[in-house]
Amino acid sequence: MQIVKERILELCEEEHMKKLINRDQIAGMNIHYLFYSLEYFLDTQKELGFETIELWGGAPHFYLDSMGYEDIKEIKRKITERGLKVNVLTPENCTYQYQAAAQTPFLFEKSYNYFENGLRAAAELGCKMMQINSGWGYWNEDREEGWKRSREMISRLCDKAGELGIYIAMETLRPQESKLVVSLEDMKRFRKEVNSPNLKVLLDTTAMSVQGETIDQWFDAFGEDIWHMHFIDSNPYGHLYWGNGNRNLEEYLEALERHGYKGGLGQELTEFDYFDDPREVDRKNMEAYKPFIR
Numbered sequence: 001m002q003i004v005k006e007r008i009l010e011l012c013e014e015e016h017m018k019k020l021i022n023r024d025q026i027a028g029m030n031i032h033y034l035f036y037s038l039e040y041f042l043d044t045q046k047e048l049g050f051e052t053i054e055l056w057g058g059a060p061h062f063y064l065d066s067m068g069y070e071d072i073k074e075i076k077r078k079i080t081e082r083g084l085k086v087n088v089l090t091p092e093n094c095t096y097q098y099q100a101a102a103q104t105p106f107l108f109e110k111s112y113n114y115f116e117n118g119l120r121a122a123a124e125l126g127c128k129m130m131q132i133n134s135g136w137g138y139w140n141e142d143r144e145e146g147w148k149r150s151r152e153m154i155s156r157l158c159d160k161a162g163e164l165g166i167y168i169a170m171e172t173l174r175p176q177e178s179k180l181v182v183s184l185e186d187m188k189r190f191r192k193e194v195n196s197p198n199l200k201v202l203l204d205t206t207a208m209s210v211q212g213e214t215i216d217q218w219f220d221a222f223g224e225d226i227w228h229m230h231f232i233d234s235n236p237y238g239h240l241y242w243g244n245g246n247r248n249l250e251e252y253l254e255a256l257e258r259h260g261y262k263g264g265l266g267q268e269l270t271e272f273d274y275f276d277d278p279r280e281v282d283r284k285n286m287e288a289y290k291p292f293i294r
Contacts, residue, residue: 101135209236
């Protein structure tokens, strides 16, 4: 009887919570499904009520390298037959050898070819964005040298994105991951120097929190140029499901509503503890969102 009463109270609380987001804004992501098949990930997303995915472009789910990529038609068929859609393609660019600030001419061109293939794959998938970051340069070189290479790389990629009719959504990294674009002010400078209409902003709430920045500050700075988010819990580090960190989901969603944000909320959940049972992680995550879904 006590359990029933508690559940009734929970339902009443949910009923009175402000509805702040649309279901299709929540974009499930497949990074923590690394040890499962793509089909398992897609089936799980459908089962749990996700409508949108941000596709992590890493093996074994989607093979992409500097030479080419696997059959997009087959990947797209598997996604669409489950009633899902892809809003962003995110090539792996934190642990692979490819990065925007690659130092040697050989690796720089290999990296460019890799990301260009990512743009082509995104266009074929029918999504309007590919995710990227600045790369990291090298700790034992002058920061400005790495910055110049990153700027050249992303400028070239923005030109290619324009040819393909899509956009690049760029995020900041944490200072432990890069010495280049790691803050709101870095993003301002970088976008000003690239000066391309095809370079949009991806707000990562963990990188934001590590810097002590806020959602309001980012929207005040970039407004409608924020096209996508990696919207996850943290403490402030970590890419955690909501309820597993110490951020306040309702306050974050209210901030998005204040700024009229209708873009995607990518669920970039990367903790190794999540890899064993990613379905349960996504179930808990969606449960946290449910009271706020219109």
